[in-house]
Every structure is written in C-alpha cells, then in structure tokens.
Amino acid sequence: MSTLVRDTGTVFVRAMRTSLRNPAWLVISLMQPVLYIVLFGPLLEPIAGQLGGANAYQVFVPGILVQLGLFGTAFVGFSLIAEYRAGVIESQRVSPAPRAALLLGRVLRDVLVLAVQGVVLVLVAVPFGLDASVGGVALTIALVAVLGGSLAAVSYALALTLKSEDAFAPLLNVVLFPILLLSGILLPMTLAPNWLQNVSDVVPFKHIVDGARALFAGDFGAPDVGWGVLFTAVLAALGAWYGTSQFRKESG
Amino acid sequence: MLRTVIHARGLSRTFRKKRGKQTTEVVAVAGVDLDVEAGEIVGFLGPNGAGKTTTMRMLTTLLAPTAGTATVAGCDLLTDPVGVRRRIGYVSQAGSTAPENRAGEELVSHARLYGVSTAEATARGKQLFAELDLDGLWERQPKAMSGGQRRRLDIAMGLVHVPGLVFLDEPTTGLDPQARANLWQHIEGLRSERGTTVFLTTHYLDEADALCDRVLVIDKGTIVASGTPDELKSSVGGDLLTLTSPRAADVAGRMAGLPGAEAPTVDGDRVSCRVPAGGAALVALLRDLDAAGIEVDGVESRRPSLDDVFLTVTGRSLRDGEQTTTEPEGAQA
C-alpha cells in the first residue's frame, strides 16, 4: 500500500473522529441543510414562475447544494488554525507522511461530510415537492463534493499561510459574498441587470450552478453541465496543488 | 568505532520580518557546527532566545537553514528530508496533540504516520503511558490533563515509533521534581536498552549535569563552549573558596599565596577566589591563618557548576538569566 494512501487514511480517520466526537458540530451540520429548505424554500414559491421552472425546488435545491459546497467548506481553515496552535501540524510535518496526505486526509473528511449533507438536503426537499432526475441529483452531489473539496483545500492553505483567525475571517467574507451573489445561487442571474450578468459570466461558479440545475432537470447534454464539470475539475486540481504546496512550505 | 548521527557544519538561520518598508533581520542561529555520536545524550544549554529551538527545527527538517549543511541519522538534511523524518523523533517545545481528542488515539494515529501498525502502536503507547506515569489517561482529552501530564504525553508522542535519534526541546519544562527524575531515568533507559541517541535542550543546569554525556553551550546563536560536564567545569579554573573574616584584607593576602590561585576578590568581610583542588588548599590555608592569628568566621568550598561555566564563557549568569540576558538584536537592513 502506498504511503500516500495509507497516511491519507490515517489523517482522514483522525479528522473524522474529531468531528464525530463533537455533538454540537454533528447537530449543526445536519440541521443546516434542513433549515435551508424549510426556511428559504417557502420564500421562493411565490416567484417560482419568474424563475423559469414550474417547480421552485428544482431551481432552488441545486443552488443551495452548491452554496453548501462553498460555505460548508470555506470555513474549515479555522479548525486548522486551532490545530496549528496546538502543535498538531508541526508534529505531523515532522513525520515522514507525504505532505499531500496531511491535506487530503482532512479534505476527504470535508468531502464526505458534504456528500452526506447533500443527500439530507435533497431528501428533505422531496416532501416539499422536489421532482428531479435521480441520476442528475447523484451527479450534482458528486460535483458539489469535489467542488467543496477543492475549496476546503484552498481554505486550509490560506489558513496555514495566515495562521490567524483575525485575518482569515475577513478574507473569507470578502471572497465569499461576491461569489455567492454572482453565482446566481440564491437568485438566478437572469433577474440581474446586463452588466452584472456579464460579470457573472466569467465567474465559474455560475456555470456550476447552471450545470447543476440542468442536471436536476435531467438535461445531461446541456453545455452548462460540461462547463460545470470542467470548472470543478480545474478548481480541484488548483486546490490540491495550492494546498499541498502550503503544507510543504516550512512554517517560518 | 563511533558512528556520527548528527553532523552539522555552519548551520545558520536568519529570520526576515517585513514591517512596512523596513525589513528586520533576526540572526537566530549563526553558524553552528555540531557532531553527535550514536548512543550519546547531548544537551544544548542556553538562555531564552539563544537559538536552541531554531537549531532543532532545522535539524528536524521543519525549518530550512539559510546557510550550512547537515547529515542527520545518515541522511542529508537538504536532499533527503523524508529519510531524516523516518529516522527521528521530535518533541517540540509547544504541544503536539489536539485538546479535544483522546490521548491514546492521538498517540496511535501519530505512530501510524511512521508505518507502525495500529496493534503495535497501541501496545507501545500503553507501555509508554505506564513508564511515563500516565496510567489511566489513555481515554482522557489533553485539555482535561494537567500541564505536566500533557508534557509527558508530548514526550510519548515523540517516542512511540521507537526512533533511533530523539530530539527533545525542553522536555522537562513544567514537570515536578519526581516526574523530572523519572523522565531522566527513562531517557537513560532509552540509551542503555536501545542505544537511542538523544539530543535535548534545556536551561536547567542540574539537568544538563545529571543527564548529559556532553553539553553544548549556545549563546546568541553560536556555540560558545562544549565538552562533558566535568571537562567544562574544570575549565573554569578550580573550586571557589569563600572565607568570612573581620580581617578580610589579610585573608586575601594569604589566599593569593595558594598554589595556582586566581586573584582573590574582597566583598566586605567575604573573600573568595578560585583554586585548583579546593579541599586540600583550604586545609593548608586555615592552618596558615590560625598560625598567623587571623580569625575566621566561616568557610565554604564550592565545586564549579555549569552556571560558572556559563558565566565564564558569556559573562552572564544563567541562573538569573531571565533578567540579565538580552535577546540577539536584529540588524536593520
């Protein structure tokens, strides 16, 4: 067994165990998708017609899934800063484990958590009237999990660079809010003025959201699906590279 | 034939900190040469900010040297860091476990990163817990352990994969006298039972004296003295005789006549000077003073300590080092 696989497994098991042992984390993580559906869903129903689909949830749920992927994982860096303070990162760095394993083990935990949250979210939406292609939903959850994994990697890398919650929190706000807006997650960009639509065209997250909406509709051949998959793959590669490079770098 | 386990030449590290337009340079380690043989226990002694931790972090691959080379456990530090990591254990000055996790699980998952099987790691971990007086704390969260218990957990983390070379950065800080003596014994045992090489830092003189085969004194980033504790102490120039007498000046005159004596210093009614073989010299001196009718109120003969060594090589005492030492000043660039 390669040490990369073995050590990724070790780091993953340790991270997963840490999370599962925390009851507050467990409850919040599972409540989050439920709250999204229960609280935001009814707001959207009256404007379902404007959104283009007959069923509000078919438009809304893919967006919420991608949002979960963005927001659920963007903050994982905070836990890494705590681990850094406790000396855990340094004690793992002095071991022969491949630096990529120190990153991937943690990212894998986040990906798994995200996939479970995604499934919960979709299941909760069904009684509200979600009617979507099963294959499309499965593909979307996979896509979102990979997307979330890449963001988690970037989050860890930034956390390891900044090493301070005080610097990390404002950075996340600055980056995430425009992404949320421009990706058309909450409201489709078709509602936006032209100039904003043009800006959002170059933000890859919009295409991922549109791709997810097409997948939910069962439209597997839509161009946005291709773009969404491509962007996600590129982000995953970038995230893995950047994250590993930060774990490799000396801590100064 | 001795085998060199650590061989470093000109190891240096300068930290650069940018603050606005100014770049401040801190020379933390300035050209350290060191050789450690297999099975040695070597102590790195120096005040706060001397560069002990920085040197250790370079030798353990955590920090890239700005200059110099080193071979650690047979592997080149710069070209084969993974080889170095595989063969060493490191106990950092800060902690090594997450406060919320369970002690035993942290230990086992750390050992797994060195390829130790879970079963074997558990067995070794439990044995280490017993030896380090951590019985019954396997399931405990580090945040619910005392400072000294956590310190011993850190030490167990650094030893669980049975490395041939161990780096311990201030291992006994925060330990009570009994736990400290127990740890010294454990470290001795590592060497005698397994031939483990131990490189440790400390600012406790008694620790260096009791535990270490060899001591390297570091100050302001350079090694200023090295040798066995006895060699270092005898380099100071003999035992310190102190006599108290109302006729201090007369005592000083007689003292100066002792063979090999340094110039005596007089402080009120106290006279002191360094003399080789202090015991014999003291007997002769007292007879001499008695014959001359010079009365003496008190006598003391003290063997030189490592603190005297430190005082001699740096001009400062380590005992009250916190007040008197200054950190190496950063050069403005």
Ligand SMILES: Nc1ncnc2c1ncn2[C@@H]1O[C@H](COP(=O)(O)OP(=O)(O)OP(=O)(O)O)[C@@H](O)[C@H]1O
């Ligand atoms: N990351 C860093 N950035 C800037 N300066 C540093 C850094 N780490 C250490 N220094 C400086 O380098 C010098 C040596 O520090 P080091 O930690 O090696 O000392 P030490 O001998 O271990 O001291 P102590 O006994 O307090 O542990 C100090 O002046 C310290 O301020």
Ligand SMILES: [Mg+2]
């Ligand atoms: Mg230190």
